[in-house]
Amino acid sequence: xxxxLLKTAKAHHINLYFTDxxxxxxxxxxxxxxxxIVINNTLANCGATxxxxxxxxxxxxxxxxxxxxxxxxxxxxxxxxxxxxxLNLLLPFYLSQKTPEDVNLHQLxxxxxxxxxxxxxxxxxxxxYFTLTAN
Ligand SMILES: [Zn+2]
Numbered sequence: 001x002x003x004x005l006l007k008t009a010k011a012h013h014i015n016l017y018f019t020d021x022x023x024x025x026x027x028x029x030x031x032x033x034x035x036x037i038v039i040n041n042t043l044a045n046c047g048a049t050x051x052x053x054x055x056x057x058x059x060x061x062x063x064x065x066x067x068x069x070x071x072x073x074x075x076x077x078x079x080x081x082x083x084x085x086x087l088n089l090l091l092p093f094y095l096s097q098k099t100p101e102d103v104n105l106h107q108l109x110x111x112x113x114x115x116x117x118x119x120x121x122x123x124x125x126x127x128x129y130f131t132l133t134a135n
Contacts, residue, residue, distance in 0.1 A: 002044060004093055005053050009037065014060050016053070018044060030056035032063060048113035051086055058085030083118055091125050100130045 009016050015036040022040040027049040030037045037056045043049045059082045090112060095103065105123055108114075114122060 001050050001090070001093060005050060005057070005089070008089060009053075009057055012057065012061055014057060028052045028056055030059055032060065035060055047111040050090060051112035051114060054086035054089040055082045057089070058082035061085065083115070084121075087114075087118070087122065087125055091122070092129065095126065095129050103130075 006016055013035060015034070017036060017038045018041040019038060020041045022038070022042075024040075024042075026040055027043045027046070028037055028039045037053060037060070039049065039053060059078065062081045062085070063078050094108070094112075103126055105119070105126065108126070109116065109119060109122060
């Protein structure tokens with residue numbers, strides 16, 4: 001899954017760097033100016049880090065095109081868009097290796113460490129995914 005994220009980042013001209021020097025509680029962070037994402041190497045192969053990377057890719061792609069609303073509204077909106085993009089990136093990859101019976105929503109949320117406020121969105125995504133691929 002990591003190599004898939006690397007490819008996606010490259011396609012959007014985003015640089016990914018791996019380092020061993022980040023504290024444990026930081027899995028990855030993005031730098032808008034240099035269009036880079038720095039990844040904690042010791043946590044690189046973990047679902048929560050995949051989600052964080054996908055989320056930061058979402059920020060780097062979308063935050064460059066700010067909308068002219070109030071700042072606070074913008075931040076919330078950007079956050080939502082980054083989450084949506086992260087789900088769009090990761091879930092099809094994850095779900096393609098599963099059958100509908102295999103998928104446990106709470107397990108999925110925990111694996112990627114997805115905020116619980118997105119449970120409804122993820123649930124819909126999973127349902128739609130299997131409805132579409134069944135036909
Ligand atoms: Zn964010």
